[in-house]
Amino acid sequence: MDEKMNITIVYIDDDEKMKNDAFLDDIETEVDGIEYFEKPSEGLTYIKDHIDQNIVVILDWKFNSSSLQGEDILKDIAEISTLVPVIVFTGARIDAVEASKMFKGHAFSCVAKDATTEELVEAIKNAYDRIQNDIRSVMEKWILKQGDEKRSKPYMRSGDKVYTLNDILEAIRKQDEFGKETTRRILSLATELFTNNMREK
Amino acid sequence: MENDNTSILHFKFDVSTFRLLGRELITDRITALFELVKNCYDANAENVQLTFENLNPLSPSSRIIIEDDGLGMTFEDIRDKWMVIGTSSKRRSRTSPSPYNRVVAGKKGVGRFAVDKLGAKLIMKTKKKDSLVWNCLETDWTKYSEEEERQLSLDFEEHPEQQKLFTDIDNRYWTELGEKGIQGTRLEISSLNDVWLEKDVIRAYKELSKIVKPTLDIQYPFNIQFHVPEYKEYDGKVVESIVLAKATLSYILKYRYDEAEEKYYQEYLDEEKGALSVKEKPAEIFGPIGFTIYYYDQEGKKNFTKEERIDGIKVYRDGIIATPFAEYKSSRDEQKDLFGIDKRRWSGFFEKLSTRDILGWVDIKDELNPKIKDSTNRQDFVDNKEWTVLKEFVISQIHQIELYLKHKKETKKKENAEKLKKTDKEIDEIKQKIKRIKSNTILASPEVESELDDLASRLETIKENVSASSKDYEQMEKDIKQQENIMFSLVSLQSYAGQISHILRISIGVIKRSAEFVAKWVPLGKNQDKSVKHAHRVFDEMNNLSKAMNFMLSYAEDDSTFEYFSVKEAITELFEERYKYLFEEEGIHTEYVVEDDFELLYNMKAFQDMFGNLIDNSVKALRNILDKRIRCTAYKEDDNFVVLFSDNGPGIPEEKRDRIFDVFYTTTADLGGAGLGLYIVRTRLKSINGTISLEPNEFKPTGATFKIVIPLIH
């Protein structure tokens, strides 16, 4: 059996019976925790409050009575952080239109509701890998490790702008221009280190 | 050898040309008038005053005056357009100058000759807004015909130079002072050709009402007003759109502001017992609105041309069309049915009105109805509560009209049925009379008797025919009803089919994963409790699936199982036979009272299944209750059959109440609740125009009460 993944699953689905679905029972022991939300707004609040933890979201796509649909919730999650992998879990027909909505909205992957537990767990594992290995997550983690005090001090000057590590964290999560640029810079450094362009002294 | 004696020749117009022009194009004076008014429309006029003076008998003071407030003409316009034969300036642009952008109504360049059809003399005065003078032109067709006369008496061969041409006749032009800011054209026609009787004026009025369109654009109206001192009924009358005038039914609902109470009241239509009346209630959350609605039956529709379409309800905000996105689409189908009028036709196809039957508009104001907003993509209104409720209001109003029409139709049917019966009776009475005549020895004679016999036998035939017709009529009604039911069943199926794949995928997923869990952990001897839970889950979900399947299959069954059955018997059978043992086993005390009865045309088993669903739900809900009770009462109330179904279980929590009829919703999941029951019940009821709703619970302190309402058929 694989070692535990330190992630919290946040499962948002308005169909109450899914609360007891077998796949949740199955992965219970392999993750840090599972949080189930029938109301999307509550799920979003949880994600916002726990953004510094590793979260993998499993998101239903069609909501019956809520005015928020999967598409909207996906957008809201991306606004908190694009680094949270969202697995869309849907019983609806996945056609090109719906699929494009999912991926435009930065969904990580999509699983049909008639999937086996194995398939679901695989999707979750992939999401976990992404959290572990994506350079942005790595950057995020490094910053989170620096401690509150250091993170709120000025860290970097560029032109006439000053950035703290928290600013950089947010930028990386939002993947705005500066966030993208910083990511590119780190990748560039990593590439050079990797190919060891260092000249002999 | 070349001939260097060349010259150029031109066509000339003989003076009698004026007869050729126009007169052939415009065959009568009503058409002439029509064309002239169309010109006013094309000149962006908003008001046209049409005056008829001294029409009968004719005199030098007989006049027709057409006066408009349109764009007017400059001297150059007169010289280069009005006075030039065959100009197509109107045709170069098919719409009038903005912002009116009216689709041009008038025919190619014939306006000026139309005048001749009405009278011999024309004085035209026209002015553009920023001009200081009125441009005036006098055309006297008598001069042309005089010249014509004169030429007839001439000897052309002798005096060719005295021949005047059409183009040589003078038309006097002058200017008169005017005010800046005023614009328009005034045509004063005198030396009228014909007497105008009242019926001629009426005809003119009718024709002109075809120009006035129902308000396509309230901001740029077009009003024609008649001034006819001699025919009082039409004096001062404003021409009303024929389209609106010919509506079979028309209603204009307004709102008012109550100063004392400081609130708005809204007029609305209410159908009650076959009468449609306008009532008043406090304005709804979307704010007070004006609502105009016209209904056209087959007859009424005949007055429409292809260009003018009956096409549903539009929305105007502060007088300007607010639904441009719903307008002017090339294909009918592309036009948006904002209110979903046509969508409802899926339930009760034969009774519902479509966008081809009604025309109307909702008048909203920015300050009174702020929540009705355009969405950012400008293709719809923002989908908020206010818009939803407004749509419901509009639909409910249309529905009132539908109910009214339905009632009328049924009354008619009843009357026809009555008539047939009466005819039957009358025939019998006639037969009796014949018998009496025959037995009256005074009148009897062999000839008379044989005539009477003949009559009697013919009557017999007629009576048989009437009987047969009656029966046919009844049968036809039944057939129609059945067709309707089938139609709806099919459509229910259609919409259900859409849901089914969703249901399937979810159910199958649940079953798969739960089975997977059991298969994985039981051999390992771990997760005992959970495995049991999931085994149950598999079982329950399979039940769900099979219910869903059966529901679908029931529609695929042979439709001849639609029959008339007694509702009382159906319900009684459920309680006294089918569920009797279950109730005993579960220790449920049942009470059912079916006060009235009626015959329902439906599939009896499907009907019973509905109640079966409710019973199943209640049985589950009562699991943990000590003193279990189920109560079912049924009775007639007005035109409906009402069933109240209650249990004294825990009831349904507040926050779940609007979701209990959703597909797959269940509060008893842990008890193996199917989650399909109420959805099926509601859908089945819809197909017979019935409803189910949750009512305040009869049993105290807790319980659930459902109210089923089925409309009666005669």
Next chain:
Amino acid sequence: MKLNAVVIADDVAENIGELCVMLKNSTNQMLEQFQQARNDGVEVDHFTYCHDTINKHNLSEKVSPVNANGFLCCWYGHGSDTSFNMNGERIVTTTDNHYVFSNAVIYTFSCMNGGTLADVLIDNNVRAFVGYSGNANCPYGIDNVTCDIAMSFVSSLLSGKNINNAVEDLKLSYEDAMFNEELEPFQRSWFQENRDGLVIKGNGGLTINDLLVV
């Protein structure tokens, strides 16, 4: 023989004032050492200007005395593609004071001067220009590291290497920082950006001796 050197440092530059002062002081120190180390009697006349002594209007008069012949000029402060700033003012732009630096070898630690401004300067007889086409990043808290790196050019140039080689040394300094595991990843990535943004315009083959005047 004499070396004229002009150091212009924006000591009140927003956010980077202290670093500029550090750069200025280190530069002056190096110039002192240069004078002492040269045993052929070369003097160094170095003129240092900060916000209180130089502005847009007097810059020309301050620098003109030395621009008839070669001189070394160092700029430390905020910059853009078309200007170098002092105390929030654009004291050298593509149209202002751009002609004042004839015969100079300009070395900057400022953002983006290596673009259009450098081209205009070269057109106006600047002999060589070393600066950055993009950002000149200076992470907070490690100014001394940044300063040492920046000074490696000056040191190499003063030791006799030509401009091209001195810039190579500068690049190596940046690379040392990039590979220095005691620095933080972001910081190292910004030094990489600096290195990749270095530009040399004009005559890269010049040495310090070419700037000596009689």
